[in-house]
Amino acid sequence: MTEVAGEVRSRLVWRIGEVIETRPATPRTRSLSLEVPGWEGHRAGQHVDVRLTAEDGYQAQRSYSIASAPEEERVELVVERLDDGEVSPYLTDELRAGDRLELRGPIGGWFVWEAEDGGPLFLVAGGSGVAPLMAMIRHRAAAGSEAACRLLYSSRSREETIFADELDRLAASGGSLEVVHTLTRSQPPGWTGYSRRIDDEMLAEVAPSPAERPLTFVCGPTPLVESVATALVGLGHDAGRIKTERFGPTGG
């Protein structure tokens, strides 16, 4: 077989995953750990579609990024509870370990990073948009990649920072992962970091220089993603090396 540029894959089918564990990631988000029979593995950055079927047959479907590394056995999703959502309140409030969940994937070949792609990596996250970037950070650690990696992560507060402890641990464990937080609504006492929305000035300070040609992945609410991508291009970054994943104004 010659080198694979596109991917022929087995037909995308709905599978039944089993919920192994659910735990609060922050007050408004929940981490779901799933075991999916027949799962063929994924690449960091990919997502799954989750489908709920009501008793009357009505179906609602949403996409969720995979936060676990390809090296992990289980598939971890992070779900943010949207009060008027059709899907997320069920996933965050009702779903229990042992329940079954219909999903298909992994999906997407564009917003993907693999260790062999190298770096430097520049990751920008807003809120639960950190999920696919966490898969990249975990994959980078599991694969022993030495690609420099910097995450700029915007959250409302420290308690609403998903994966805060794990990110601290990974950043402290040597290697070349740097994590820069900005806390937009409230900051813990003595906070010396950023405390505003991501803007041009912050990106100029935090992003690797355009000359380093970072591979950039931006994920979060649509307005954040669009303003960050526009600002980076304005700072001289190559638009072709900036990949974006919009969560939309709401996800549901």
Added chain:
Amino acid sequence: MDERRLDGNAVGGLLGEVFAFEATTAEGACNRCGAVAHVGQQMAYVSDIGTVVRCASCDNALIRVAHNPRGYYLDLRGFRYLHFGR
């Protein structure tokens, strides 16, 4: 439900129902402005009645997908070509 503006990447599942190839890495040229990009890079407008993928450069409608219980309607007229690597 409101229409949601997302990345082409977000419609990988829907396109996966139609194509045997991973569609988000397929590369196409816009029929209007000629810009070449991966489907995952384009803009996707998703609603309950259908999905439109638009050119990120000029907003031309590249892909329209409507579906009902009997099947899919797929309109690819917005592309000059669509290349699936192998």
